[in-house]
Amino acid sequence: MRIQVTTGSSIPIYRQVVDQIRHGVATGSMPVGEQMPSVRALAGELVLNANTIAKAYAALVRDGVLESQQGRGYFVAARREIFTRKERQRRLDEVMDPFLSEALTLGFDAEQIVVEVQKRLEKLAQVTD
Amino acid sequence: MLDPVIRTDRLTRYFNRRAVVRDLSLGVPRGQVTALLGLNGAGKTTTIRIIMGLLRPTRGRCEVLGQNSSGLSPEARMRIGYMVEGHYLYPGMRVSECAKFQRAGYSRWNDAQFDQIVSHFGISQSTHVAHLSRGQRAGVCLALVLAPDPELLVLDDPALGLDPVSRRALNETLVEFAADGQRTVLLSSHLLDDVERIADRVMLMIDGRLQVDTTLDDFRDRVTGYVLEADVVDPDRVAAIPGLIEARRLGCRLHLTVADADEETSAAVERLQGSSVESIDLPFTDSVLAWLSRSRQQQSFLGRKRTGEHA
Known part of the structure; x- marks a missing residue:
């Protein structure tokens, strides 16, 4: 999946990254269990501040879209209901x-x-x- | 602020009788990319020169890496990479000679790092500096300040005059440099799109004063826009809106940019229009532009100076 970020948008960049990964997972173009690029690798690829990517990943983990495995990185999580x-x-x-x-x-x-x-x-x- | 790498306290600098930097108190935190924004003449370069110890402040203090910046030790200086505005190099040297010349002044020097950045900008080591393009000169300058592996990088308008390819190479190099979260970058820039991509924090200088010093996210959250359908408005009532940054008329609409909008703000805006008004999220670039335009508008009726400025 290719993430594309637009500057000068009213949507903050980290939000754009979150939305596109969420969409990729929802449509199945990023299957469950797939490993995400590291924060640093994605930051380099998209030419974005690494903290922006870290923040996006953290939000996706919080929402149950990704899971973080200690020392191994981020993976697309199996879908489960985490919201009321x-x-x-x-x-x-x-x-x-x-x-x-x-x-x-x-x-x-x-x-x-x-x-x-x-x-x-x-x-x-x-x-x- | 936790462990600031650069800290100034009421820094002031006069040139003759003109104050170029006024009462500047700021902190640049370790491990973050901080962008210093402002119009030409706002005092960015003067501030950077004081930070680097090249200019003494008229009043106030400036500390860098825990030392007074007007007496930085050679050891501290070696931990700082400083790139002056303009991408100057000695035109008679080859690129490889620039490296040899520069490395003599440093105890640490990473040849691989130098080579990698230079080739990232598409430059051959044997080229004479006089034959390089502006963007390539920027690449060599950047390689020269990064090869000693500094923990603090201070760049005065590094993107000035660069073509889009060199600009991207510059951004890529900076993102890579800052990615480990240990190294600190302070850069001045006019390119708001690049700043939005690579910076953690933004500082905004207007007429020598610091008007904004916060994270990009906080800056976004705290600046709000309103669009009013109002043909005739009383300028005094517009100027009295709490937190008003800028008011612009576009056709028959009035665009307002406001800092720290609260209920009082929306009440004042709604009184102007006479009906309910929804606030809009503004792009980062528009928010910065609103602040910068204000400083140019002080003659106009909408830009009249308000007391109790947002700090």
Whole structure:
């Protein structure tokens, strides 16, 4: 997977790294158990301050996306629920609100939105199979 | 602050009757990359020259590696890599001769490190300095300050005038240098995108004074934007917004940049517009630009100087 970082964005760089790795894991392009590059290697590759990468990895470990194995590095973690039901709902709402307002502004109606979401889910299922 | 490598206390420097650096109290923490930002003439180079002991302060103190900077011992100096603005080299020398010349002044010298950086910038050791491009000269300068394996690197505008390829090579070299978390970098720069990539901390100087000294993350968190749909606004009410950094009119909208926004701030902003206003997250570059623009706007009605400045 290739991570691409944009400077001058309203999204902090560490957040961009977190989001892209999270996406890679969610879509299966980074399979469970895969070893991540070391903090230093990824910092060198992306030309970013190593502390930024360390912070991104720490956030991903906290969220259960990665796991850190003492002395061996970071690995894609098996999926497990680490959030409460309420927290999961909150996080879903957080991403759904901007998505829905964008879709509605573009003139899609409720039915079309559901169809589009379904199409996407099927596509994702094919990728991860 | 834990273990600062550079510490200044109320540092002030006059040139004739003009104060170029005023009451500067700062700390550069060990193991981090700190970027010193400011417009031309803000006092960055003067500050760096005082830190390096090349200029005495009119008032105040400056300590580097635990020693007073106006009397740094040769041993302490060898632990510091200093690159002056402009990438100067003796034009008559070959690249390899530059290394030979420089290493005579150091007890430690890593040839492999020098060679690696020079080749990273695409330079052959036998080239005459006079035939190097600006970016290549920067590469040789950087290799010369890094070969003695300094624990503190002080770079005065290292990216000045570099082409994009040399700029990337410079950033790569700095990221690699700082990656072990033990070595400290202080650099001045105008390239906000590069600073966003490589710096842990940001210091912002305006007219000789330090206005911001914090981590990049904290800086982002503490600067907020508002966009108002307001045709006519009372400039006094804009100027009275708590923490206002900058106000800019773009078309029929008013863009406000505010430091440490709280309920009082949003209340003041909403009173201006007469309805609720949502704050927006600003890119790092925009936040810095807002601070820097303020210093250029003191004549304009929106930029009038406020009392009780954000420190």
